[in-house]
Amino acid sequence: MTKASRSVGMVTVATIVAAFAFSLTETVQADAHEEYEAAFNKDGELIRPAGWREWVFVGSPLTPNSLNGGVAAFPEFHSVYIDPKSWDHYKKTGKFREGTMFAKELTLVGDTSATSGIGFFNGKLQGFEIAHKDSKRYSKDSGGWAYYTFGHHDEPYDDTTSAMPAAACAACHTAAAAEDMVFTQYYSILQAAKGAGEAAAGTGGK
Template identity: 55%
Template sequence: MFTTNIPLPIKSFTALFAGILLLFMLTHGLKAEERVAGPKYDAQGQLIRIDGWRQWVFIGAPLTPNSLNDGKAAFPEFHNVYMEPTAFAHYVETGRFPNGTMIAKELLSVGDTEAVSGTGYFQGDFQGLEFAVKDTKRFPNEPGGWTYYSFGHALPYEKVAKAFPTEACASCHVAAAEYDMVFLQYYPVLKAAGPK
């Protein structure tokens, strides 16, 4: 056979090279997920609020005000949306939301509607904090491994939160969100950050 003609030193060099390459790929892949900070839960399985979300990567601020929805908007507040930075870095590299991704959505009332720059919508007061967390190990049966939480609607926010039932939150995200249950269509920052 052809391969038997390859001198032994070259064969072992090739094997060694392939081994090193495989090892590099494995450790590199693991490292990328290991770098993700990830969620923490208490003994009852409730999500522990991680502080500092206002310093995470700001990805967008959707608004569906009452005044544009006959006074009956389902979510009439501003939503300031932030992604935990280690998960964001992974997304920039791979275009995927790694296990452990946390997205915070802080609710703010609509404040002033007049400014020196003109008539519009300006953010008022903080009035709620919600998290979306991707954890396929803990929640293998939830769509995409995503679970949804609310830390209440008044400052100071609750310290822990229980996951909502799938039909309360996840089902709408499954049906209408553009990418892996996240409303990517409303986050140009996130779209621009993915691999080209």
């Protein structure tokens, strides 16, 4: 083999290795954006989804005790995520598909001052809840959604749980949520994404 042909061979090998590495990266990215569908155990309890912190983050409402006479009904930060498949659907159609799942992870208010100023900073994790849309499975009275709480405490959260009674959760959502039982009025990320297609992917929206 001449020196020239050997180096051509090495270039080819390098190209193949690079292509393989690229395809691996593609696969990993596809996995991170995995489609999520609700799963239930034999008693009909919802199984806590894995990996919700890698879903699409839509907002973090906060009603702290200190602004609610010392006793807020929900004093924690609410970090709200939507599953990636439903995010894609909402971007395209502006609708929450059957199967949509919102995860809400609660975090206590921790410090109230930092070098950046006086404010509210995340303390300990304090609970995990799910809203799930399935019009076949759930009553029309709750808009085809059900609400689940996996514990109101630090991790570990419960692994499975049954749907909460409508009066405990759905009623308030029915009464006050802006769009299909979801409080979209408080999620500017969803407002920007609604029907915006790929323009919603962090490029400044519509």
